[in-house]
Amino acid sequence: MASGLSSLTIETPPLHPQHHVQETIKFNTMDVPIDRNLHIIERMNSPSLTDTKFPPPRQIPRQPDSGYATQINTAFASPVTKRRDSTSQQSQDEFAHNGARSVPMPGREDLQIVRRDIDYTCNARFREIAPTMQLLLHRSLQKWTLGFPSVKAKSKRTQMTMSLRLMVVGATAETAKPSIVIFLAGHQTRNLEIALQTDELKRLYRSDDGVTPSFDVIVVGQEPKRRSRREVSVTWDASRVKERDLSTLCGLRVSLDAGGGNSAVATIGGIVKLTYGPGDFKLAAMTAGHLLGDLLDMDPNDDGADTEMTTFTDPRSFGTISHPAIQNSIGDEQVLIPKRDWALIDIDPLIRIRPNLIPKTGSAGRVGVPTKSASLGLPLDNWACMTAAPPDSFPSAKPIEVTLLSDSCSSRFSGARLGLLSHMPGAIMLSPEDGFIDACLLTLDDGQELHDGDSGSWVVNPISLEVYGHLVATDVTGDGYIIPLHAVLDEMKAAMEVQEVSLPGTADLLDAALLQDLRKARVLDDGDSGYVSMASAIPGKETCHAEGSGSMWGDDDGDDYNCW
Structure with a gap:
């Protein structure tokens, strides 16, 4: 028989529920199987399927399931392959020009995400190769992390997150095509790109047989963000003072516990009022925010960790941290500490909310009354609520006598310490991202010191009852850095998206x-x-x-x- 097409017959075997449906085309005295389930429609001189090096095709159902791609109510499009028949090309044109909307790819400004359907054949091929790709990428991930032995103490929260999905992406909506997109941390993109060039992986997503769909692999240096949230509980020690004896919550020593044996001690500055609208407001307790970052960096097995907790012999619930929140309870945990280092606590409903008070005089026997308060020469039991100090009330020519409200167990005074708020300007950088912020300097009177756990304490003018700010740090001189409260309240207003943040009245x-x-x-x-x-x-x-x-x-x- 001469070369060329001399006869063409189609034989269709009887259908059986468990049999694979095939047709046979007799061509040049050869039987060529055609698998309709894979939609193989190609010119007859294509390489034999037995020579290709990709996972063997599995029987694929006629109807698509949920898979990896988002299904939107648009017309099904043809696969983006090397097929050149007119029907395929027409469908491909419709695929590229159906007016689907596109959005920029975060982390890759050169790419657009196109929200439209992916051809069923491409979906099927991706589902075939995805398990093998995931296994190979996981092995590569293990190799990358072996070179970082320094993570031994923090391995619980330094794990990498990586995801893989099929998307329609491209430089424009017209040139976009189904591609494999991998999201992972930016510092690991180079390692991934090297791994993707190995023969094991390339033979999965690349095909040169003219039949099997091929994919571009797009690497985006943006790690998937876990949307979990760890609750940080706050407790106080009822053995040091009974709740009925608390005249104010200002200066109350509390412990922050994020679970896993990690805890940190801080001080309640006072109560703030978040106003959402007319007659609609919420009261919350305020303390320093950097304690939440300390919880993430703390190794509970270290000697000296959590030393302040030994004094909490009768811990009682005070509430939970409402802002900021610790994200990613599994994996790389992060907490975005506000620029001016504050945190808000939702107070336990069983705790009676007390006013922001400073005792103007009294005896050392009652919590919140300093032994030296009599030196202020003010009448006994004369109480008043505090207000935030305006910017023009801060010292500019000479220091101002102030009181630090903190129930420090190391202090000889039972809740308040006296000192001077300097008129000389200062600044402190709490994080490289935020840079320097203005701060006032506090010097306590002779014989008094600032201690671990004092962070969050308010500094108050004992005469005008104006709150200047809260303590966040000390330097080697022993002086404390105070963040102005008026600036903190403005930052709270923006962060919490409320109408106003102020100190509550009676x-x-x-x-x-x-x-x-x-x-x-x-x-x-x-x-x-x-x-x-x-x-x-x-x-x-x-x-x-x-x-x-x-x-x-x-x-x-x-x-x-x-x-x-």
Whole structure:
């Protein structure tokens, strides 16, 4: 028989539910199998399938399942392969010009992500090679990490995250095509690019047989972000002071616990008010934010770690950290500490919220009253709520006498220490990303020192009751760095996206306390939102009035407050 096409017959064997459907074309006295399930439609002089070096095809269902690609309600497109038949080319043109929207690829400004369907054949091929690619990439990942023995103490949170998916990407929407996109940390992209050039991997995503779909591999140096969040619990030590004896939460020593044996000790500066709208606000406790970063860097097996916790013989719940949050509870954990080093605590509903108070005089027997406060020459039991110091009230010509509110177990004073806020300017850089920020310098009186755990303490003018800021660090001279509170409140407003952040007044505390009691009495359910005034909303409920020892923030009889 002469060369060329002399006869063409198609034989279709009987169908059987368990048999693979094939047709046979007789060509040049040869039987060439055609697998319809793989949509193989190619010129007849293609290389034999037995010579290709990619995983053997599995039987693929007629209907596509969810797979790796996002399915959108657009017309199915043809695969992007080397096929040249007219039907395929027409479908490919529709695939490139169907008006699908595109968005820039984060981390790769030269690429566009096109939101449209991926051909079923490309999907099927990707599902075939993905398990092998994942195995080879995992082996490469293990080789990369062997060269970093320094991660032994922090291995729990320095693990790498990498993902692989099939997407339609390209320089433009018209040139975009199905490609394998790999996301991983930027410092590992070079290692991945080297691994992708190995023959083992290239034969998976590249094909030169003119039949099997080929893919470009796009590497994006952006690690997938885990959307988990670790809860940081806050406790206080009831063995040092009973809650009924607390006249204020300012200066209260607390412990931050992120689990895994890691904890850090800090001090509550005071209570701040976050206003969301008219009559809608929330009260939260404030402390220093860098403690959260310390929790991530801490090795619980180190000697001296968590030494302050030995004094917490009767820990009680105070609340949980609401901002900032520790992200990625598994893998590389991160916490974005605010530029001015603050954190907010959602207070436990069982804790009575006290006002921001500084005792103007008293005896050393009561928490929050310094032994030297009598030197201020102010009347006993004269209490008032604090306010944030405006910028023009900071010292400019000479130092100002101030009080540091901190219930330090190492201090000879039972809750407050006196010192001078310097008029000489200072600055501190808490992170390279944020650079230097303005800070005031605090020098305590002779015989007094700043100790570990004092971070977060407020510095207050004992005369005007204005809060200048909170302590974040000390230097080798023993002086402390104070971040101005007015700047912190402005930063809180932007970060929390609220109308205003300020220090609460007596009326705010009365409303919050009344709402707490109404909820405890089940007059209101937990779904009620906000801290709006409820005194006039409940028939027969009288107005609560704070006066003397019978005030809402605790009395000597053990009652929280009196109503009349």
